[in-house]
Amino acid sequence: GFNCGIVGLPNVGKSTLFNALTKSGIDAENFPFCTIEPNVGIVPMPDPRLNKLAEIVKPQKVLPTTMEFVDIAGLVAGASKGEGLGNKFLANIRETQAIAHVVRCFDNENVIHVANQVDPRADIETINLELALADLDTVEKASQRLVRSVKGGDKEAIATKEILDRIQPHLAEGLPLRSVGLSDDEQRQVKSFGFLTLKPTMYIANVNEDGFENNPYLDVVHEIAAEEGAVVVPVCNQIEAEIAELDDEERAMFLSEMGMEEPGLDRVIRAGYALLGLQTYFTAGVKEVRAWTVKQGATAPEAAGAIHTDFQKGFIRAEVVAYDDFVSLNGEQGAKDAGKWRLEGKEYIVKDGDVVHFRFNV
Ligand code: GDP
Numbered sequence: 489g490f491n492c493g494i495v496g497l498p499n500v501g502k503s504t505l506f507n508a509l510t511k512s513g514i515d516a517e518n519f520p521f522c523t524i525e526p527n528v529g530i531v532p533m534p535d536p537r538l539n540k541l542a543e544i545v546k547p548q549k550v551l552p553t554t555m556e557f558v559d560i561a562g563l564v565a566g567a568s569k570g571e572g573l574g575n576k577f578l579a580n581i582r583e584t585q586a587i588a589h590v591v592r593c594f595d596n597e598n599v600i601h602v603a604n605q606v607d608p609r610a611d612i613e614t615i616n617l618e619l620a621l622a623d624l625d626t627v628e629k630a631s632q633r634l635v636r637s638v639k640g641g642d643k644e645a646i647a648t649k650e651i652l653d654r655i656q657p658h659l660a661e662g663l664p665l666r667s668v669g670l671s672d673d674e675q676r677q678v679k680s681f682g683f684l685t686l687k688p689t690m691y692i693a694n695v696n697e698d699g700f701e702n703n704p705y706l707d708v709v710h711e712i713a714a715e716e717g718a719v720v721v722p723v724c725n726q727i728e729a730e731i732a733e734l735d736d737e738e739r740a741m742f743l744s745e746m747g748m749e750e751p752g753l754d755r756v757i758r759a760g761y762a763l764l765g766l767q768t769y770f771t772a773g774v775k776e777v778r779a780w781t782v783k784q785g786a787t788a789p790e791a792a793g794a795i796h797t798d799f800q801k802g803f804i805r806a807e808v809v810a811y812d813d814f815v816s817l818n819g820e821q822g823a824k825d826a827g828k829w830r831l832e833g834k835e836y837i838v839k840d841g842d843v844v845h846f847r848f849n850v
Contacts, residue, residue, distance in 0.1 A: 490781060491528075491556035492760040493584030494692075495577075497611050498602050500592035501694040501725040506559040508725065508753055511732035527559040527580075533761060534754040535768060537811055537841065538779050544819045545772045553768055553779035555760055558584055565614050569621075578622050582682055586763045587689040588756070589615060593705035593722070594696040608708045612691070617662040619684040624659040626681050627652050648677055659685070667716045688763040690719040692756060697724050721759045723752040767840040770811070771795070772820070788836040792846045802849035806832045811841030 496502050510529035532552040542550045560580045581587065591608050592601065603610060631652050637645035651674050658668050664685035670678070675686065693709045700706070700722055713720045731739055731751050743751065767784045769791055770777065780794045788808075793800030809820060813828040820843075823829045838844070 489530075489554070489556050490761075490764050490766060491558055491584050492586040492588050492763070493558045493560045493581050494588045494590060495560050495581060495615060496590035496692075497592070497614060499599055500590045500611070501594075502559060502590045504725040504729050505590060505692065505694070505723075505756070506557060508728040508732040509557050509756070511729075527561070529557045529559070530554045531557055531757055533757060533768065533779065533781070534750065535779055537768075537815075538770070538777065540815050541770055541772050541811075541843070542777045544815065545774060545777050547772070547774055547777040549776045549778075551776060551778040553781045555757060555764075555766075555781070557588070557760070560584075565618070578618075578684070581619075581684055581687075585687065586760060587684075587687050588692050588760060589689055590692045590694055590725075591705075591709050593693045593703060593709060594699055594724075596696075606705060608693075608705050609712065612709070612712055613662065616664050616685065620659045620662045620664060623665060623683045623685050624656065626683065627656050627659060630681055631656075651678055664689075664716060666718070688765075689716075690721055690759050690763055692725075693720055693722040694725045695722050697727055699724065719759055719763065721752075721756050723756055728753050767838075769838050769840070769842040769844050771845065772814070772843050773845075782838060784840075786838050787834060788832055788838055788844075788846075789834050791838040791844065792848065795846070798850060799846050799848050803834055804847040804849060806836060806838075807845040807847065808832050808836070809843045810839065811843060814843045 494502050494506055506527075506529060509531050532554050535552060538550060538552055558580065560577055589612070591611055592606055593608055595606060603614075631649060634645050634649045634652070638649050651670070655665055655668055655670075655678075659665065665683050666686055666689065670686075678686075691709050691713050693706050695703055695706055706720075706722055710720050712718075727746075728751060731742060732753070734742055739751070743749070761781075765784050766781050767786075768779050768781060770779055772778075780791070782791045782794050788806040789800045789803040792803050792806070808830045809823040809828055813823050813826070814820070817823045817826050817828060820829065
């Protein structure tokens with residue numbers, strides 16, 4: 489599955505966010521193939537299109553697609569040197585595909601700050617430093633391993649070593665690799681090292697209820713993110729935790745009283761999805777209307793593989809209707825009659841919102 493690790497200093501609101509995300513969650517029983525650990529939450533992707541499709545198809549079941557969020561236990565200064573849960577933290581984060589970095593942007597005298605004052609810049613630098621130092625360690629080990637091949641004139645090794653030499657001082661200064669400006673080619677070349685500071689990252693600015701505007705802490709996070717080309721999602725985790733406790737009706741009332749169109753969590757989930765370069769396609773049968781996740785740019789057989797590897801292996805064709813056509817023409821038959829139903833082959837690049845039926849050999 490696709491996942492996003494939640495990191496941040498202690499007491500910034502990570503568990504509050506994680507708990508809200510998992511409460512908004514979904515019956516794990518529906519996903520028997522996922523191993524569920526206490527720190528992994530399977531979170532449904534909010535997608536109003538799914539309800540539209542269900543209104544037309546009237547299926548027995550409606551299933552959203554999901555994303556995993558992983559609560560990564562407290563990072564402290566010195567983690568890269570093995571302080572606290574340092575090594576475990578770094579190993580966990582290595583396994584995630586994207587990073588949601590929670591930053592404390594709220595005052596609350598009852599909640600102690602680990603460094604005794606709320607200072608988003610210092611907090612972000614502390615975490616980024618630990619991640620950069622872990623990457624520095626990776627660079628140094630990799631460079632040593634490459635020495636012999638470089639001496640032997642191995643072109644691949646020489647090119648890789650050049651990149652490593654260039655990024656090394658940057659990391660030694662505690663700067664994340666995502667701000668080095670590596671080309672796509674260079675990124676491919678160092679991909680196997682799994683650098684932590686190259687993972688797509690978003691900052692979750694945890695603000696108080698009244699902290700969405702005129703909040704100097706939040707301004708700082710925006711500033712830093714702009715320097716790095718990262719995304720900021722301001723959210724009040726405490727309210728989100730309260731919203732997550734409500735049933736549907738209460739939730740709708742609460743949101744309208746707050747003047748919110750949707751829970752802030754939905755923005756967090758969507759931002760994570762976008763960060764990973766993901767998109768959604770649908771299957772719409774009478775048994776089940778369901779959303780599926782694939783990488784943007786995925787081919788039809790790759791998309792089929794999201795359902796089952798056999799679908800990918802035995803792929804013959806995909807029957808495709810664009811979401812807008814499916815809805816405006818009131819389903820598959822209407823789309824067929826209007827000539828909007830297509831048969832696509834294995835080169836077809838799936839588009840966000842496609843309603844697909846796969847034909848395959850077993
Ligand atoms: P973690 O250590 O990063 O997981 O932090 P927690 O989620 O345990 O939060 C630490 C404390 O801050 C808890 O007492 C939360 O209730 C409180 N807290 C979390 N988010 C907010 C917020 O948005 N505003 C305020 N005032 N307090 C918050």
